[in-house]
Amino acid sequence: MAGSRDFINRRIHSLLGVIPIGIFLVQHLVVNHFATRDAEAFNKAAHFMESLPFRIFLETFVIYLPILFHAVYGLYITFQAKNNVTRYGYFRNMMFLVQRVTGVITLIFIAWHVWETRVQAAFGQEVNFDMMADILSSPFMVAFYLVGVLSAVFHFANGLWSFFVSWGLTVSPRSQKISTYVTMGVFVALAIVSVRTIFAFI
Amino acid sequence: MSTKMVKFIISRQDNPETAPYLEEFEIPHRPNMNVISALMEIRRNPVNAKGEATTPVTWEMGCLEEVCGACSMVINGKPRQSCTALVDQLEQPIRLEPMKTFPVVRDLAIDRSRMFDALKRVKAWIPIDGTYDLGPGPRMPETKRQWAYELSKCMTCGVCLEACPNVNTNSDFIGPAPLSQVRLFNAHPTGEMNKEERLNAIMDDGGLAECGNSQNCVQSCPKGIPLTTSIAALNRDTSFQAFKNFFGSDR
Structure with missing residues (x-):
């Protein structure tokens, strides 16, 4: 054995969050950003993604299974912690809590988002600009999407920081500090991309 | 001139199975006293702030110079060694609790x-x-x-x-x-x-x-x-x- 079950699961959890889930997230946000040009550009890009060969296999192995594992094991990790930010209000301890809170929000958001788009597509609805514009016509859904997407983006960016620590890439305090700045830069950049996209549908 | 008093709120527990409770103590201030010398003062005269006789507070200690690690407890919300916790540097009332991550043996004494x-x-x-x-x-x-x-x-x-x-x-x-x-x-x-x-x-x-x-x-x-x-x-x-x-x- 390469280590205990906990050790392997924790490492796989950390890896899957970046590869492939993180890469998929960035790709998904970038493709959706076509919506800021016009409806036609978005529809063309969405159609290209949906007509990729071996689509169901790509979805299963790059998206569904990794997210399922990451979510189930992530919940287990979340409920194992006894958060103590009131007593120890240090920056990293707050990030530790926010990482768990955004993880749970992201899971709820993704479940709803997949139901509204991918599952509806499986039932024969067409996923296009109008579908999203229709969903985002309600102010509640705009708020829900903003919270959900920003949670996902934060969870990815801060998760990238812990991925670098968990695999032993950033060891020294200085490298971990620099990586905090870099990953928060990733958060800001992706937040701009995703908020612009959401407002493009309104 | 009335003597300055130091107020303590101590989390106490009679044995590993019973529920913890709080007890207040007031002891006369002495210059340069630390949490351990205050606990020793309580042990010398175990009377709580209400004037009732009580059992002396139990805690662990060893070196008294922060190298043995035995006297750790939660002082005003932060875990630290009681030997280097100087009373004059602490906000009053001083709250003492055992480190509850570990099994509590009695009062402030824990099993590491x-x-x-x-x-x-x-x-x-x-x-x-x-x-x-x-x-x-x-x-x-x-x-x-x-x-x-x-x-x-x-x-x-x-x-x-x-x-x-x-x-x-x-x-x-x-x-x-x-x-x-x-x-x-x-x-x-x-x-x-x-x-x-x-x-x-x-x-x-x-x-x-x-x-x-x-x-x-x-x-x-x-x-x-x-x-x-x-x-x-x-x-x-x-x-x-x-x-x-x-x-x-x-x-």
Whole structure:
């Protein structure tokens, strides 16, 4: 054995969050950003993604299974912690809590988002600009999407920081500090991309 | 002139099974007193703030100079050693609680056995015993010795376990202290010969992987031990070790 079950699961959890889930997230946000040009550009890009060969296999192995594992094991990790930010209000301890809170929000958001788009597509609805514009016509859904997407983006960016620590890439305090700045830069950049996209549908 | 009084609110517990309760004490102030000398004063005359006779408060202590780790408790919300907690530097009333991450024996006395068990589990020693004289070991560079000395300051006081959100009853995490000891003994030129054994021990359940990077440990350690650097360095070492274990290695 390469280590205990906990050790392997924790490492796989950390890896899957970046590869492939993180890469998929960035790709998904970038493709959706076509919506800021016009409806036609978005529809063309969405159609290209949906007509990729071996689509169901790509979805299963790059998206569904990794997210399922990451979510189930992530919940287990979340409920194992006894958060103590009131007593120890240090920056990293707050990030530790926010990482768990955004993880749970992201899971709820993704479940709803997949139901509204991918599952509806499986039932024969067409996923296009109008579908999203229709969903985002309600102010509640705009708020829900903003919270959900920003949670996902934060969870990815801060998760990238812990991925670098968990695999032993950033060891020294200085490298971990620099990586905090870099990953928060990733958060800001992706937040701009995703908020612009959401407002493009309104 | 009336004497200045120091007020204490102490979390008390009669035995491991009974419920904890709070008791207030007021004792006369003396210059330069620390939490331990205050507790000794209560022990000398165990009367609470209401004037009722009570049992003396139980706590543990040893060296009285912050090197043994026995007198750790939660003082005004933060775990630390009571010997170096000077009363004049603390906000009053001074609240004393046991470190509840550990089983409470009585009042402020806790049982830190789990930490010593963890040190055994990770083989935090250097095996040199044999049936014949093995001769001198490899030399340790002075710069490395000075660096390793910082890690060797760990006194198993338990403050890092108390501060860690992942050390609790839901998890079997051994905590930061024994992990950092693995790094200390793996850095020693002779200890390094058994590096793999220790790495494999911390790759077991409740080991290194349970760390969630809240980094409270390094903020709380009274000895300033770079615990999170040790953990990250061990993450790197175990990454390699895991691949070696799985795929085999020509060493």
